Amino acid sequence: MTRNLFEGWTESLGEGAAVLRGFALPEETALLAALGEVAKLAPFRHMTTPGGYRMSVAMTNCGPLGWVTDQTGYRYDAADPETHNPWPPMPPAFLLLATSAAASAGFSNFVPDACLINRYEPGAKLSLHQDKDERDFSQPIVSASLGIPAVFLFGGLKRAEKTMRVSLTHGDVVVWGGPARLRYHGVLPLKEAEHPLLGRKRINLTFRKAA
Ligand code: SIN
Ligand code: FE2
Numbered sequence: 001m002t003r004n005l006f007e008g009w010t011e012s013l014g015e016g017a018a019v020l021r022g023f024a025l026p027e028e029t030a031l032l033a034a035l036g037e038v039a040k041l042a043p044f045r046h047m048t049t050p051g052g053y054r055m056s057v058a059m060t061n062c063g064p065l066g067w068v069t070d071q072t073g074y075r076y077d078a079a080d081p082e083t084h085n086p087w088p089p090m091p092p093a094f095l096l097l098a099t100s101a102a103a104s105a106g107f108s109n110f111v112p113d114a115c116l117i118n119r120y121e122p123g124a125k126l127s128l129h130q131d132k133d134e135r136d137f138s139q140p141i142v143s144a145s146l147g148i149p150a151v152f153l154f155g156g157l158k159r160a161e162k163t164m165r166v167s168l169t170h171g172d173v174v175v176w177g178g179p180a181r182l183r184y185h186g187v188l189p190l191k192e193a194e195h196p197l198l199g200r201k202r203i204n205l206t207f208r209k210a211a
């Protein structure tokens with residue numbers, strides 16, 4: 001790995017939360033190759049919310065557990081409900097990115113067992129929410145962005161609190177944990193754009209310790 005050759009810069013989003021600018025860039029080739037392999041085994045799909053809405057973001061997972069939503073609610077599942085197979089294993093490049101980003105942000109023992117992969121096209125969005133389907137809130141969330149830019153909303157511990165707008169571009173990694181672990185967050189509708197490697201798409205890898 002060549003991470004030591006590349007020093008990105010870190011922006012604090014408050015206690016326990018930071019954006020590591022460009023952190024994933026040195027590994028973009030390995031990450032995109034691994035993503036392609038995962039998506040072959042567990043294709044992207046538009047899941048349904050418990051309220052019956054089709055999500056505009058297409059999703060898949062890798063690792064021992066995958067986050068799913070359907071009419072019955074949100075949960076982590078070891079099997080892909082579409083194929084009934086286990087989710088594809090977490091690629092080594094994904095795991096290394098997650099652990100090294102967490103460590104850079106001050107969370108040294110993070111070992112994710114779930115990676116939710118979100119795929120946005122222009123117009124897709126993610127409403128303000130907390131990540132709270134995990135058992136262990138002592139572990140952070142690590143969220144890597146690839147492809148076209150997005151505006152990430154980062155709020156407080158209550159939905160009504162004011163949100164910060166953070167522009168995220170290809171290679172940026174956001175980490176939040178500790179006192180920030182349950183901060184509300186979301187993504188504004190993506191603007192039309194084209195990325196040289198990913199076309200009109202944004203991919204977000206969200207790593208979590210779910211069990
Ligand atoms: C998420 O909250 O699961 C994804 C956030 C993002 O796409 O940046
Ligand atoms: Fe989230």
